[in-house]
Amino acid sequence: MTSVTPRRQRNRDGDFATLSREIRGAGLLERRRAYYVARIVANLAVFAAGWVAFVVIGDSWWQLLTAAFFAVVFTQLAFIGHDAGHKQILDSRRANDVLGYLHGGLVGISYDWWVGKHTRHHANPNHEDDDPDLDIPALAFTRDQARNKHGVVRWMAKHQAVLFFPLLLLEGLNLHWSSVRHLWRGDGRARVLEAGLLSAHLAAYLTAVFTVLSPLTGLAFIAVHQGLWGVYMGCSFAPNHKGMPTLPPGHQLDYLRKQVLTSRNVRGGRWVDFVLGGLNYQIEHHLFPTMPRPNLRRAQVLVQDFCDRHRIDYAQCGLLRSYAHVLRHLRDAGAPLRQPKEAKA
Template sequence: MGRSPLSQLLEDPHAQRPQQRHASLYSDLLTTVRELGLLRRRYAYYWTRIGLVLAALGGVIAGFVLLGNSWFQLLMAGALALILVQVAFLSHDSAHRQIFDSAAWNDWTARLLAGGLAGMSITWWKNKHSKHHNAPNQIGKDPDIAIGVIAFTPDHAGSRRRGFIKWFGDRQGWLFFPLLTLEGLSLHVSSLQHLFRRGATRVERIEAAVVVSRLGLYVTALYVVLPVGKASAFLGLQLAVFGVCLGGSFAPNHKGMPLVPKTMKLDFLRRQVLMSRNVRGGPVVDFAMGGLNYQIEHHLFPSMPRPTLRKVQPIVREYCAQNGVKYTEVGFFESYTIIVDYLNNVGLRARDPFQCPLVSLYRD
């Protein structure tokens, strides 16, 4: 009986010379995953998911109209926020070309979902997110750890030495999640800034029209149907819940994992695995985090359909174990404890934040 592709891959990890094996780590794994058919599109899954999201969105709109001038509209606001989080996950998947074989179909689906339903620019987000995927947690290259309100690196935290900014920095882990209530507003503002910048492309101008129309119609509908106070409460709650849920699904994946100096070079597999963290928790966590809890597998295979990430996980975990690559997976609540601890103490971390003995062997 012939050996399976996985058994052939793992049977003798030392058969090659170390330098050759180091260079082919990812290509060997990718070949195995392709042979097992794990990169095939999952059309039924995604069409069903899109249909359910659209139906839920229609239900919220109907409920909003029927309720009229009522404080029960805040329930609609919370429900709308949760649905828009699922829309954002679908646009993320489409931007990564997980849904269709056609690049154009993926790009326009992502654009319509993000711009037409969520009111955000997929072009802005994709540019930023691609840089993150190319260099996760690498100082000076990953925009997700760039200088901002939160300090993610020791140097940035160390520059906050006086007054309120030092007080804030010492407690930023505890303040991180309250700050996520502003993430929804921040995403809309950043999207508009990008789309209306000088030099925007024709496609971005079309996207700008879609995003502005969506946001304008939404806000107008709120203030036409509801009094100013209730409309403002609806808008504020929707943005806050959206920001916390969406930001909370991305935060556990890399925060508190090793930081990579700007000049360090690593092979693709180690660069993606060692800087990423999986979050276990079953179907509920899978749904709440949009599959991003399989962050290691997502970074290794960005175009892999979301439901397949769970299937490829055992292969990746075993392969990493066979090749001495640390694979990190923690529980749902533990992941957030790690984030809070790291952000509260980031200023106390070593100056060379990348302290992994294994990877130090691979520095150039």
């Protein structure tokens, strides 16, 4: 990173204050309670209807379609937990946390674990040392990370562009395991509550599956549901930062540029807004994490215009191209591990 004079740094620090006044003046930080009430009620209604259909269909291989349906529903529920974690829904932290814990219990992950991890990510997006989203054993997001891999994970990093989407099939299990490990270590603010919620989730889920389905069909249902849920979750978060610049220790970027230059938006209209839960407006979300999801679309116009006026690179592309950027970045990060083989060829 190039050095910045104190005067220029002060001007840069003032950029975000100026943008914040524009955003606040447009009313985009105000709560959207009616939107979230409608969204939560709709999600819960669809969730309940899915389980009714599950019981009605009975022990049938058609239940694999139900499993795919639940993968979508679980992700939409998780999006509400994400918004609650950022205090986007209600005014008080406590009320948002109640919603977050309940939605975490519905999908079987620790809300407290996720909030802690995600808060560190927002504070240091794409930072080589401090962003937990760059600390994934099976993947390397920089060439230095790739060189430091050993054994099986080194082989995985070497071929990570090819393995990326198959690995997402395990992301659902990883979320469950990370939640259990968090509670086992006693790190949670509400350890007893979350232990009860996760235990109830597991008991209800397995009881429903193996009461209605035969063992073989039940195992297939779980594999399809958890696998597709992991893929959907991974595909919702992967386009946001992967392939964008990584920040070394000691970088001198101000808050505005740190958040904008490490993030990518995904175009696509309202269907992408729904499918990605508003995470397609990643730049605006990182700049204003408490902004309610339905306001991000309006904020995007203001933020892009501001960045254009201040000559700040503003990255956005279509959904499929965003995944291409991710795969290209993963291939480049793993390049040092393939060089000997490619040299011989």
